[in-house]
Each structure stands twice: as C-alpha cells, then as structure tokens.
Amino acid sequence: xxxxxxxxxxxxxxxxxxxxxxxxxxxxxxxxxxxxxxxxxxxxxxxxxxxxxxxxxxxxxxxxxxxxxxxxxxxxxxxxxxxxxxxxxxxxxxxxxxxxxxxxxxxxxxxxxxxxxxxxxxxxxxxxxxxxxxxxxxxxxxxxxxxxxxxxxxxxxxxxxxxxxxxxxxxxxxxxxxxxxxxxxxxxxxxxxxxxxxxxxxxxxxxxxxx
Amino acid sequence: xxxxxxxxxxxxxxxxxxxxxxxxxxxxxxxxxxxxxxxxxxxxxxxxxxxxxxxxxxxxxxxxxxxxxxxxxxxxxxxxxxxxxxxxxxxxxxxxxxxxxxxxxxxxxxxxxxxxxxxxxxxxxxxxxxxxxxxxxxxxxxxxxxxxxxxxxxxxxxxxxxxxxxxxxxxxxxxxxxxxxxxxxxxxxxxxxxxxxxxxxxxxxxxxxxxxxxxxxxxxxxxxxxxxxxxxxxxxxxxxxxxxxxxxxxxxxxxxxxxx
Numbered sequence: 383x384x385x386x387x388x389x390x391x392x393x394x395x396x397x398x399x400x401x402x403x404x405x406x407x408x409x410x411x412x413x414x415x416x417x418x419x420x421x422x423x424x425x426x427x428x429x430x431x432x433x434x435x436x437x438x439x440x441x442x443x444x445x446x447x448x449x450x451x452x453x454x455x456x457x458x459x460x461x462x463x464x465x466x467x468x469x470x471x472x473x474x475x476x477x478x479x480x481x482x483x484x485x486x487x488x489x490x491x492x493x494x495x496x497x498x499x500x501x502x503x504x505x506x507x508x509x510x511x512x513x514x515x516x517x518x519x520x521x522x523x524x525x526x527x528x529x530x531x532x533x534x535x536x537x538x539x540x541x542x543x544x545x546x547x548x549x550x551x552x553x554x555x556x557x558x559x560x561x562x563x564x565x566x567x568x569x570x571x572x573x574x575x576x577x578x579x580x581x582x583x584x585x586x587x588x589x590x591x592x593x
Numbered sequence: 594x595x596x597x598x599x600x601x602x603x604x605x606x607x608x609x610x611x612x613x614x615x616x617x618x619x620x621x622x623x624x625x626x627x628x629x630x631x632x633x634x635x636x637x638x639x640x641x642x643x644x645x646x647x648x649x650x651x652x653x654x655x656x657x658x659x660x661x662x663x664x665x666x667x668x669x670x671x672x673x674x675x676x677x678x679x680x681x682x683x684x685x686x687x688x689x690x691x692x693x694x695x696x697x698x699x700x701x702x703x704x705x706x707x708x709x710x711x712x713x714x715x716x717x718x719x720x721x722x723x724x725x726x727x728x729x730x731x732x733x734x735x736x737x738x739x740x741x742x743x744x745x746x747x748x749x750x751x752x753x754x755x756x757x758x759x760x761x762x763x764x765x766x767x768x769x770x771x772x773x774x775x776x777x778x779x780x781x782x783x784x785x786x787x788x789x790x791x792x793x794x795x796x797x798x799x800x801x802x803x804x805x806x807x808x809x810x811x812x813x814x815x816x817x818x819x820x821x822x823x824x825x826x827x828x829x830x831x832x833x834x835x836x837x838x839x840x841x842x843x844x845x846x847x848x849x850x851x852x853x
Contacts, residue, residue, distance in 0.1 A: 426760055428849055448848040453762030463757035466771075479763035526761070 383530070383562055384425060389434035395420045395586045397434070402564060407553055409573035410566045411591065412583035418566045419460065421583065422532050425564065426457035453480040457532040460566075462519030464510070469494070470503040472518055476526045485525055496551055497521040498544060512539040520548060524555065531556065533565040537572075545569075549576055597806050609634075648723070657717035664726055668696055671734040680742050686842040687745075690835060691737060698831025699730050706823040728799070728820060729827040732784060736828040737835050740780035744836060747772035748843045748850075756850060765848050769840040776839075780832040784825050791821065 383404035389397045395417040402408050402425075410418050423429045424436060427448050436443045443451060456476070465475050473493060474484055485493075490503055497517040501510070507518060516539045523531060531552070537545035549565075553576045556563040567573055573580045573591075582591040612634050619627050651659055672692045676683060683691070703726055707713050713721045748755065751772050758768035791797055799820060803813035845851050 427847065428756065428759060429852075430847060430849065444847075449762055449764055452760060456762065457760040459753070459757060459760065461753065463754050465754070475758075476761045479758055479761045479767055523761070 383439060385437045385440075386424075387435050389424070389431040389436060391417075391420055391424065391429065391431050393586065395424075395431075395583075395588075397421075397588050400581075400588055402562070403579070404562055405556075405560050406578040407556060407563045407576055408565070408579050408581060409577035410564065410581045410583060411568070411570055411573050414568075416583045417586045418583045419534055421588070422457060422534050422564070422566055425530075426455055426532055427451050428457070453526075454528055455530040455532060456523050456526055456528040458519055458523050458534060458536060460534040460538060462516045464507045464515050464518065467507060468504050469499075469501055469507050469510075469518060472507045473503075473522050473525055476522045480526060482526070489525065493521040493525050496524060496555075498547060498551075513541070513544065516540060517544075517548065520552070524552075527559070528561070530562040530564065533563070535566055535568060538568070545572070648719075651719045651723065655715075655717075655719065657715075660717040660719050660722050663719070663723055667726060667730050668699070671695060671730050675734055675738050675741060678738055679745070681745055681749075683741065683745070684842060687741075687839060690838045690842060691741065694831050694834035694838060695730075695733060695737060698834050699726075699733050699827055702733075702823060702827035702830055703729050705826075706819075710819055710823070724799075725820065725823070729823060732824045733827050733831040736780040736784065736832045739783070740776045740832050740835055741839075743776040743779045744772065744839050747775060748840070752850065759848065759850070765841065765844040769843070773836045773840050776836050777832055780836075781825070781828055784828045788821055788825065791817075797821075 384400075384402040386397050386400040386402075388399075389395070410421065412418050420429070424431060425438075427443050427446075430444065438446065438451065438455065465472055470490060473490055477484055487503075494501065494503070497520050499514060499517045499521065501514070507515070510518060516536070520533075520536060533552070536552070537548060540548060549572060552563060552565075555561065565577075570580075580591040582589050612630065615630060616627055618624075619630065651663065672695050675691050675695070676688055706725060706729070707722060708716065711721060711725075748769070755768045755772065759765070787797075797817055800810075800813045800817040803816065804810055843851055
C-alpha cells in the first residue's frame with residue numbers, strides 16, 4: 383500500500399526502503415524523538431521528504447492531490463485537537479472537512495458508544511477531560527471511514543484499561559471493514575498484542591522488530 | 594454663520610504654555626519624559642507647518658499630476674508603515690499582498706467616493722481628493738496593521754488546530770477559516786466601535802474642523818456620515834482582500850503549512 387524508497391527528512395529520518403501492507407495492523411515503536419511522528423506525518427503528506435519517494439497504491443504522493451490523499455489517509459495527532467462547539471460538532475467536523483454526507487443521529491450515538499464516551503451529544507466539548515477529548519477525536523476519525531488510519535499515540539491520555547478497550551475497538555474495526563491501521567505507540571506490550579507487523583524507529587532509522 | 598477667528602502667531606504661541614506647564618510637572622515629579630514631549634511637539638509643529646504650505650501650493654496649482662503624486666506618496670508611506678510595524682517579520686509574499694490589497698482596496702473605495710458620492714469636478718480637485726484619500730488610506734492602514742498581526746499570530750499559535758484540520762482532509766481555506774475570521778474581526782472592530790460612539794462619546798475630527806471653520810453643522814454631519822461609510826467600506830474591502838490572499842501565503846502548493 384505504502385512504499386517508501388530512499389527517503390530522508392532533515393536529519394530526523396532516513397529510510398532506504400520500507401513497505402507497509404494493505405489491510406494490516408502496523409505498529410511503530412521507538413523512543414520519543416526517534417522520528418515516529420515524522421514518519422506518520424509524511425504518510426499523511428503533511429510534510430514532504432527532502433529526498434526519495436513515497437507511493438500510495440503505486441502512485442507517487444507528489445503526483446496526487448494532497449487533499450484527496452488526506453481524505454483517504456486520515457491522521458490523528460498525539461495531542462488531539464478539540465474544535466469549538468459540542469461533541470456533535472466535533473464528531474461531524476471530519477466529514478464536513480472532507481465533503482462527505484453528515485452522519486445520522488444513530489451513527490453519532492453508536493460512535494460515542496464505540497469510543498466508550500458516555501456523554502450527551504450536545505454537551506460543550508471543551509469541558510471534557512484529556513482522556514475524553516482523545517476518545518472524542520478517535521470517534522471523529524472512525525466516522526470518516528478512511529481507507530487508512532494513522533494514529534499517533536492514540537492512547538497516551540487514557541488509563542490502561544480504557545487504552546486496551548479503545549485499541550481493541552480500532553483493531554476490530556480495521557479487521558471487519560478491511561482497513562489499514564498504522565499506529566505509533568510507546569507500549570511494546572500493546573504492539574505485541576495487536577500488531578501484524580511491528581516497526582522500530584531508532585535514531586532516525588526504521589527496522590523490522592521481531593517478536 | 595460667523596466666519597472663523599483667524600489665529601495670529603502670538604495666539605498660537607500662547608498654546609505652547611500647555612507644553613511649558615507639562616515640562617515643569619515632569620521636572621518636579623522626576624518623570625524622564627521631557628525629551629519625548631519636546632521632540633514630539635517640535636515634530637508636530639514642523640510637520641504641520643510644512644504640510645500647510647504644501648497644501649496651499651497644491652490647491653493653488655490645481656495640477657492633476659501633483660494630486661496623483663500625493664496619492665502615490667500616501668499609499669507608499671502607508672504600505673511601508675504596515676510592514677515596519679508588524680510584530681514579526683513578514684514574508685516577501687505577504688508584503689506583496691499587503692501592498693496589493695492596500696492599493697486595490699483604497700483606490701476602489703476612493704474612486705467610488707469621489708466620483709459617485711461627492712461627484713467632484715475636476716476629477717483631481719486637490720481640496721477634496723487629498724484629505725479624503727488621506728482618511729481612507731489612513732484608516733485602512735490601521736485596519737491591515739491589526740489584521741496582519743492577528744493573522745500571523747493566529748497561524749503560529751493555532752498551528753495544531755490548522756494542522757489537525759488538514760490531517761482530516763480539509764482544504765487550506767477551511768483549515769485557516771477560524772484564524773482568517775478572527776483577523777478580519779480584529780481589523781474592522783475599531784472602525785465599527787468608533788461609529789457606535791460617534792456624536793455621543795466624541796465629535797469626530799473632520800466634523801469639528803468643518804464646524805470651526807464656519808460650515809453649518811448639518812453640512813458637516815452629512816459629510817461625516819458619508820466619510821464614515823466610506824471609511825468602513827475601504828477598511829473592509831482592503832482587509833477582506835488582505836486576509837483572503839494572505840492566508841494562502843502560509844501554505845505551500847502541496848497544501849502543507851510552510852515551516853520556519
């Protein structure tokens with residue numbers, strides 16, 4: 383699905399060759415500052431490599447419409463951003479940004495249920511706790527049903543139990559709907575439990591991590 | 594109406610007693626601002642005397658090229674001033690956008706005001722052309738100055754918000770919408786506020802000047818209403834042009850936020 387060749391970015395990341403398979407769960411582990419987020423941002427085309435090429439479904443990212451690409455390959459940043467308004471506004475905004483039809487009431491309720499957020503849709507989203515905001519942001523991209531989900535430390539603000547539940551939700555979702563899931567995580571245990579494939583980023587280089 | 598009392602030089606000099614009193618107070622209180630007060634008073638006096646003679650010359654010569662030259666000087670000064678006073682250095686592209694929106698926005702409003710609203714003749718009559726150009730350009734300059742700072746700050750401080758929207762497949766226009774709207778707001782708010790307080794909180798300078806010079810308050814008010822609408826139009830037009838073109842300079846052709 384993604385194929386990376388001879389890519390370098392500043393002196394943060396250098397990847398001679400790497401492919402990421404379609405419909406797989408890929409976990410990216412490594413210490414903070416090692417370049418994990420940079421790799422994810424490149425796949426979302428939020429930044430372009432200084433050298434080398436990245437292809438998505440055999441097409442070079444530089445030849446694709448960046449907006450169309452991001453609508454297929456959606457990314458969730460480590461610190462989730464909450465937009466002004468209610469929970470409903472925040473769930474709908476992803477679909478609005480990507481010009482898709484707004485979700486039904488039932489879909490919205492189901493999404494809250496999926497991310498274990500027991501709140502009212504018309505509550506102000508700014509009043510949520512850090513962990514709740516993270517779950518809301520996760521719900522937002524679940525609703526978008528993109529082909530590829532890029533999650534940067536999706537559970538950093540969650541307690542262990544919720545973390546496991548939420549990741550399980552995403553893994554099940556990806557498996558059921560044949561989606562590709564690429565997830566940066568600090569937890570090797572989590573990676574071992576859920577990943578089809580684990581990549582380790584160390585000192586700007588990416589290695590296969592055998593487990 | 595009575596004519597205006599002509600001020601003799603001696604009468605003007607007596608007004609400097611205000612400055613003398615202020616200087617004594619500053620000295621006694623030990624506030625180290627004497628130099629600034631003195632310099633700004635002298636600057637003000639010299640600049641106004643100079644501009645007085647220039648205006649007399651312009652009015653008497655009635656030359657279309659001179660009127661256009663004054664317009665050019667005012668536009669250049671305003672653009673230079675906006676760029677100089679920006680809190681953080683502006684990119685080359687943004688500077689061009691400042692210049693373009695100032696020129697387009699103020700000229701459109703000015704031409705409409707002079708030829709459709711007031712209908713001056715000849716078209717270059719400096720008595721109308723120059724002061725009205727000054728008011729439109731001056732107020733638009735203040736508006737864009739505020740807008741520039743708010744836009745640049747917003748794109749920097751709200752970067753996570755803008756990037757998050759991009760990550761979800763938003764176009765740069767949608768991603769920057771909140772920042773752009775708030776820049777527009779902050780740029781036209783002073784003009785709107787001054788309209789709200791006008792006539793109650795303060796009497797505007799142009800109107801006061803006309804009344805002092807013997808013009809009927811009714812005429813003065815008619816002019817004031819027209820010029821306020823003109824100013825609001827000019828400020829809004831220049832600022833809309835600026836923010837609509839300006840946000841784009843923060844993105845590259847791959848719809849990515851420019852770094853550094």
